[in-house]
Amino acid sequence: MSASSRHAKELGAAIRPSEMQINGVSKGYGDARFRTEVVRDCTFTIERSKLTVMIGPSGCGKSTLIRLLAGFEKPDRGSITLNGTPVTGPARDRLVLFQESALFPWMNTWDNTMYGPRARGEATAENRDMAEFLLNKVGLSQFRRKYPSQLSGGMQRRAELARAMINNPAVMILDEPFRGLDAMTKELMWEYYSRLFEETRRTNFFVTTDIDEAIFLADRLLIMSNIPCQVRAVLDIDIPRPRTLISMVENDRANEIKMNALSILHEEAMKSFSRGSKAAADFVDAYSKRVAKG
Amino acid sequence: MSAALASVAQPRIRPRKSIFRNPLVRAVISICTFLVLWELGSRMKLPWVGDVPAPTVVMKAWVPLLSDPGYWYSWYQSSRRVFTGFLAAMVIGIPFGLAMATSRVFRDITFPVFEILRPVPPLAWVPAAIIFWPTQELSIGFVIFLGAIFTIMLNVIGGARSIDLRFFQAARSMGSSNWDIFRRVVLPAVLPSIVVGCEVGIGITWNVVVAAEMISGGGGAIQSSAGGGLGFFIWSSYIGGSYPQIVVGMISIGIAGYISSAIIRWLGRVITPWARVR
Numbered sequence: 234m235s236a237s238s239r240h241a242k243e244l245g246a247a248i249r250p251s252e253m254q255i256n257g258v259s260k261g262y263g264d265a266r267f268r269t270e271v272v273r274d275c276t277f278t279i280e281r282s283k284l285t286v287m288i289g290p291s292g293c294g295k296s297t298l299i300r301l302l303a304g305f306e307k308p309d310r311g312s313i314t315l316n317g318t319p320v321t322g323p324a325r326d327r328l329v330l331f332q333e334s335a336l337f338p339w340m341n342t343w344d345n346t347m348y349g350p351r352a353r354g355e356a357t358a359e360n361r362d363m364a365e366f367l368l369n370k371v372g373l374s375q376f377r378r379k380y381p382s383q384l385s386g387g388m389q390r391r392a393e394l395a396r397a398m399i400n401n402p403a404v405m406i407l408d409e410p411f412r413g414l415d416a417m418t419k420e421l422m423w424e425y426y427s428r429l430f431e432e433t434r435r436t437n438f439f440v441t442t443d444i445d446e447a448i449f450l451a452d453r454l455l456i457m458s459n460i461p462c463q464v465r466a467v468l469d470i471d472i473p474r475p476r477t478l479i480s481m482v483e484n485d486r487a488n489e490i491k492m493n494a495l496s497i498l499h500e501e502a503m504k505s506f507s508r509g510s511k512a513a514a515d516f517v518d519a520y521s522k523r524v525a526k527g
Numbered sequence: 528m529s530a531a532l533a534s535v536a537q538p539r540i541r542p543r544k545s546i547f548r549n550p551l552v553r554a555v556i557s558i559c560t561f562l563v564l565w566e567l568g569s570r571m572k573l574p575w576v577g578d579v580p581a582p583t584v585v586m587k588a589w590v591p592l593l594s595d596p597g598y599w600y601s602w603y604q605s606s607r608r609v610f611t612g613f614l615a616a617m618v619i620g621i622p623f624g625l626a627m628a629t630s631r632v633f634r635d636i637t638f639p640v641f642e643i644l645r646p647v648p649p650l651a652w653v654p655a656a657i658i659f660w661p662t663q664e665l666s667i668g669f670v671i672f673l674g675a676i677f678t679i680m681l682n683v684i685g686g687a688r689s690i691d692l693r694f695f696q697a698a699r700s701m702g703s704s705n706w707d708i709f710r711r712v713v714l715p716a717v718l719p720s721i722v723v724g725c726e727v728g729i730g731i732t733w734n735v736v737v738a739a740e741m742i743s744g745g746g747g748a749i750q751s752s753a754g755g756g757l758g759f760f761i762w763s764s765y766i767g768g769s770y771p772q773i774v775v776g777m778i779s780i781g782i783a784g785y786i787s788s789a790i791i792r793w794l795g796r797v798i799t800p801w802a803r804v805r
Contacts (some may be wrong), residue, residue: 276787285570286531303700305696305699323696323699323700324700324702325701325702326702327700328700328701329696329697329700331693331696331697335691335693335694335696335697336803337711337712337715338802339715339716339718339799340715340799340801341801348698348701348711349702352701352703352704352707352711353701353702354700380799380800380801382801396701400701400702441729
C-alpha cells in the first residue's frame, strides 16, 4: 500500500507541466488539381495540466489533426510546438491512443506494457516496478499473461492506457478511445479515465464525437467546424471535479453547456449533411427559417 | 402467458450425449461409408468406378508391401525429398518475401521476374531441372522447391503488407528503432501468414512429388521396385500394370500429405500462441 502510494507520488511528480501550441496549421491531400484542404488555418492551445476535449462532426478532419500533433505527418503550413519546441516527428513525449485498440496482438498485457521501455533499452527494475504499479492501477495485474484477444474491450483500453503511461508522455492524445464500447462500459471508462487524469494532471487532449463524453471529461471544450477543420468555439467547462455520472445529469450548468454546444454542433453537422446536395440544402434552409420563426 | 414463461424456464433436457457428436466418430463414419460405396461400385462394375480396384483388392496388394522394406524406403525417400525441398523453399522464400514487402526498390526490381516465373507449373520445370542440375536428387529437390516457394512468398508478402499502420505509429512513438520494429512488430505480425503459406505449400510439395520422382526413373531404387519414392512407386506400378499398387501409392501419398499438414498446423499453433486463444 505504502509502496503504491510512493509510486503515485512519483508518477505525479515526474510529469512535466506541458503545453502544446497549434498555430495557423493547414493540411491538405491530393495533387494540385484535386486538392482537398482538410485542416485550414487552425489555431488553438492545449493548455498545461488540463483535459482539453475536441468535438466535431464526423469526418471533419479531427484524425488528421491528431496525426499532425503526433508527428506522423507534417503540416503544409503553420507550426506545432510542445513547450515552445517545434514538433518534427513521432516521439514518446506525445503518445496517441488510437480509435480501436492498437495493442500488439502477439504480446500479452505485460509485454505490451513493457514495450516502450524495452524499445529504448530501459527495461530496468525501476520500470518493471512501474509496469507492476500501472497494471495494478488499471486493474489488470491478474491479466498480465493474457493476450489482447482474451481481454474485453474495456480491459484493452485500460491496458493501452498503461502502455502509454509507462512512457510518461508530456501530452497524452486520445483519438475517440472509447468508441465501440457498450454504453455501460463507456460510462465506467469516463469515470475511470477522469479519476486517472485528476490524480496526475497530465496534459491530455481527447477527441470525440460524443457530446456527453465531451462535457463529462472536459476542462476546455473545442468545438470544431466542418471541413476544413477550424475551431468554431471554445467553452470552459466550469463544473467542479471529481464529476460523477449522476451529478452530471442533475447539474443545470452541465445541461446549459450541452444545449449551447449542441446548437453549434447541429449547425455544423447540417452543413456537412447538405454539402453537395441541393435537396438537403433546401431542407436545412427551410428548417432554419422555421426555427427562426419559433 | 404463464405457459410461455414455464416453457422458457424449463432447462433443455439432453438425456445422453450422442456418440455421433464426437468428431473422431464422424471421421470414421465418413471414411467407412466412402470405402463401402467404393467397394460396391467396384464389384457392381459401375461405369468409371468399375475399373478401379476395389478396397479389398487394394488391401490385398498393400498387406505384403507393409513387410517390404522397399515400400518403407519409398516413404523415407519421398518424405526426405519433400522435407528438404520444402525447407529450402522456406529458407529462401521467407526472407525474400520479407525483403519484397519491406523494400520498395527491391520489390520493383524482383517482382516482375517473380510474377513471370510463378505461373509456370512445376511439371513444366522437369526437363529443365534434369538439364540444369548435376545430380538427380538435386533435380527432384528443385522441382519440389518450386512447388512450395511461390505460395510461401506470396503469403509472406501479403501478410507483411496488411500490417496495421497504427502498429508502426505506436511503436515509433514509443521510441522503437527500425530494427526493433522489424523484430518485434513485423516478424510476429507476419508469422500467422507464414504458417498459412507453409501449410498450403507443403500440400503442393506432395502434389508435385510424383512429377519430381518421374525424373528419378528408379535411380537409387535398391532392394525392390518399390524403393524409388512413393511417386516413382505409382509410376512403375502403372508401367508394370499393377493397378492395385497404383491405388496403394495414391493413398500413401494422401496419408503422408495429411500427416505433414498436421505437423505444420501443430507447429504453427506452437509458434503463434496468441492466434489460438479467443
